[in-house]
Amino acid sequence: GWDWGDWGENIDRPVMDNALLYQALESAINMAKLTGNVADIPQYEGMRKSISDNYNRILWTGSEYRSPGYTGITDDRGHGLAVLAGLAQPEQYPAIKKVFERSFNASPYMEKYILESIFRMGDAYAALTRMKTRYQKMVESPLSTLWEGWGIGSEGYGGGSYNHGWSGGPLTLLMEYVCGIAPIEPGFSRFQVMPQPGSLNRAAASFETVKGTVKTSFQKKASGMEIRVTVPASTS
Numbered sequence: 631g632w633d634w635g636d637w638g639e640n641i642d643r644p645v646m647d648n649a650l651l652y653q654a655l656e657s658a659i660n661m662a663k664l665t666g667n668v669a670d671i672p673q674y675e676g677m678r679k680s681i682s683d684n685y686n687r688i689l690w691t692g693s694e695y696r697s698p699g700y701t702g703i704t705d706d707r708g709h710g711l712a713v714l715a716g717l718a719q720p721e722q723y724p725a726i727k728k729v730f731e732r733s734f735n736a737s738p739y740m741e742k743y744i745l746e747s748i749f750r751m752g753d754a755y756a757a758l759t760r761m762k763t764r765y766q767k768m769v770e771s772p773l774s775t776l777w778e779g780w781g782i783g784s785e786g787y788g789g790g791s792y793n794h795g796w797s798g799g800p801l802t803l804l805m806e807y808v809c810g811i812a813p814i815e816p817g818f819s820r821f822q823v824m825p826q827p828g829s830l831n832r833a834a835a836s837f838e839t840v841k842g843t844v845k846t847s848f849q850k851k852a853s854g855m856e857i858r859v860t861v862p863a864s865t866s
Contacts, residue, residue, distance in 0.1 A: 636707060637737035637779060637787035644697035645689050645708030649715040652681045685717045693725050706733040707740045713747035723751045730760060737779060737787065738765070742799020749807040754828030758808070761800050768797070809835035809846055817841060820866050823859050841865050 635641045662670045712718040748757035776797035778790030810825035818839035834847035842862025
């Protein structure tokens, strides 16, 4: 009963919703395979092909994503989702990153996907710069919790809460992209450590898996970068 796109303004829904549907259909295909409902797959694949054939044709202007009839400020949200869904192509990345330099519409919830898309595009410097800009007020606050909006009370979205788990996206990004810990196989049987340090000279992280604790750290040195990894037994 609630068709919710995000808090905030300047939400270009066709750009965002088609990217979300494209991702959801991929998950539906995987679930159909796992549950033996393979007869459903051709319909899902047909819908995905329709989106991939038309997304950039209809929504890409040559410099940004904008749906026909949308007159608001360019929406950053859909650009991030288009990158993560694989609908945006590498030749579009420079223009998309320029959008992220001037467009700041997303709530703390949707901001996570924008930041992740910048890491995916291989620009950790830009991702960390935007992360610091967007979350600075929250980080410097004496409150130890994360906020639903960019402010509290009248500065928030409808006076939203100041203890909202959905604003913790940067914490996962620092783990997965900056420190570079990510599984390759289920249960971390095989995992990778591929840091994207950006402007940081050093960082460390640990992650509890079903097979034990993965620990990693990196430090930039004159000769390069030193990476240390603790690999639990029965993993590689």
